[in-house]
Amino acid sequence: MYNAKVEYKMSQSREDYVKYIYEFGQGDRVANKDIAQGLSVSPASVTEMLKKLAEEELVDLRPYQGVRLTDKGNDLATSLIRKHEVWEYFLVNALGYEKSEVHDIAEILEHSTPDDMAERLAEFIDYRADWTAHD
Numbered sequence: 001m002y003n004a005k006v007e008y009k010m011s012q013s014r015e016d017y018v019k020y021i022y023e024f025g026q027g028d029r030v031a032n033k034d035i036a037q038g039l040s041v042s043p044a045s046v047t048e049m050l051k052k053l054a055e056e057e058l059v060d061l062r063p064y065q066g067v068r069l070t071d072k073g074n075d076l077a078t079s080l081i082r083k084h085e086v087w088e089y090f091l092v093n094a095l096g097y098e099k100s101e102v103h104d105i106a107e108i109l110e111h112s113t114p115d116d117m118a119e120r121l122a123e124f125i126d127y128r129a130d131w132t133a134h135d
């Protein structure tokens with residue numbers, strides 16, 4: 001049976017892995033133990049998720065050498081980061097939130113925002129890429 005909640009949680013955690021590998025690795029390979037530590041999950045969960053991500057061609061997985069994002073994985077990571085930043089810009093500049101309040105909200109919204117919605121939102125609020133809520 002289709003379960004939207006489980007499905008959502010899975011895509012969220014899958015995207016969290018991709019974003020973590022992008023940010024932590026900076027283009028280099030990331031060890032499984034660093035991912036386990038960074039995301040506070042068990043090494044077994046990391047192994048399982050990395051296999052799935054490799055099947056989707058989001059990561060290049062080498063036994064004992066860790067993992068690196070593919071071009072497809074890089075595109076997903078940068079798209080999530082852009083959505084995150086557009087939401088933060090919107091929340092602060094259109095809705096009047098404090099910069100200190102918006103990160104956790106954006107962490108949730110970035111996973112449920114279709115690409116074209118992010119672009120429409122960016123245009124609607126005159127998003128500036130040089131602005132950041134992360135001081």
Ligand SMILES: [Zn+2]
Binds near residue numbers: 102134
């Ligand atoms: Zn943030």
